[in-house]
Amino acid sequence: MSLLDYFKRSKPSASIARERLQILVAHERASITQAAYLPQLKQELLAVIQKYFNVNEESVSVNLEQDDNNEILELNVVFPDEEANKNQPEERKGKYNARVNRTGRR
C-alpha cells in the first residue's frame, strides 16, 4: 500500500455497517408495531369518508410517523377532480389533509 492510498482510504466499513443498521432497525421496529392496527384503521376511516364523499381506497392514505417523543397520525384524502370542483370552495380543491399529533410514546 502506497502512502497515497493511506490518505485516500475510505471510511472504515464498521461505521458504514453501524449507520445502515441504525436506520434499518429503527425503520423495522416502527413498521412492525404499526402493522398491527393500521390497516384496519384505514379501512374504518375509509368507510366513514365514503359515506360523505365519493372516494376510492387509493385516494386515502394513513401514515403513522414517529420521532423522539411524538407520534403523528397523518390522514390524506385526495378527492376526484370533478367531485372536488363541484362541491368544494376554490382553495380546498383537490386535497384534504388532517394531522393528529400525540405526545408521548405508547
Place this chain on the structure above:
Amino acid sequence: MARIIVVTSGKGGVGKTTTSSSIAMGLAQKGFKTVVIDFDVGLRNLDLVMGCERRVVYDFINVINGESTLNQALIRDKRCNLLSILPASQTRDKDALTKEGVGKILKELSKEFKYIICDSPAGIEQGAFFAMYFADDALVVCNPEVSSVRDADRMLGILSSKSLRAEKVREPVKEYLVLSRYSPERVETGEMLSVDDVQEILSLPLLGVIPESSAILNASNSGTPVILDEESNAGQAYSDIVARYLGEDRPQRFIKKQKIGFLSKLFGGR
C-alpha cells in the same frame, strides 16, 4: 420453580448450540440441576456437540406423543451428573411440535430441574417459536455482522410480542446479549462492529463476549462443550457468562486487543 432460558438468534450459524451446551454445562457445574433441550426438529445437533449422539434412543417428539416417558428420553451427561440432555427428533418434521405438548413437558421438567435451556433452531418458524414461547430469560446470540444484528432485533420483537409472558401481560422476558465470534483486532482497524455498536443498536445488557477462537471447533470436533476447555479464551468467556448470569460481578474480558509480550512473540506462545 425452574427458570426457562431460551438461547436464540434468528440467524443460523452464530453459535446457539455452542452457547446452549456451554451454558448448560456451566450451570450444572455450579451445582444446579440443568436440562438442555434441542428444539431443532429434523436437524438435531446438540447431541453431537455434547458428545452423546450414540446414546440417543428416544427424543422430544416421542415424549410429546406419549411413545416414551421423559426419563427414557433424557440422557444423563457422563461428565457432570447434574446435567441432562433432551434430544430433538431427527426423522419427524418440524410440525410435530405442539404448544400443548411442549408446555406439558416443560412443566414436568420444572419439577425436577432448576434450569431448563431451550436451544432454538434458526429462523422464526415453529421450532424457534416454541423454544422462546415459554421462556423466562432469553440469551440472544449475535455476531458483530449486519445480518446477524438485524435478525437478533427481529427476534427481540418476537420475544416482546409473542411470548407467553407478553400474551399474559406478565413481567417481560429478560433479554441478554451474547456477542460471539468477536475479533478485537478487526474492531480496532474499523472493519468489525464493536461491542458498543451492537449493544447500542439492540439496546440489550451484555452478558458477555465470546472471542473468535480455534477452541470452539476443537471442542465440537470432540463433542465437548467448550466451557470445559478452561485454558481457552472461549471457555473462560463462557465461564464468565454463567457467573454473570447467576449474579456474580465479573469485569468484561476479550473486548480489547491482547497485548502480545516480547517473549511470547519470540516463542510463538498464545
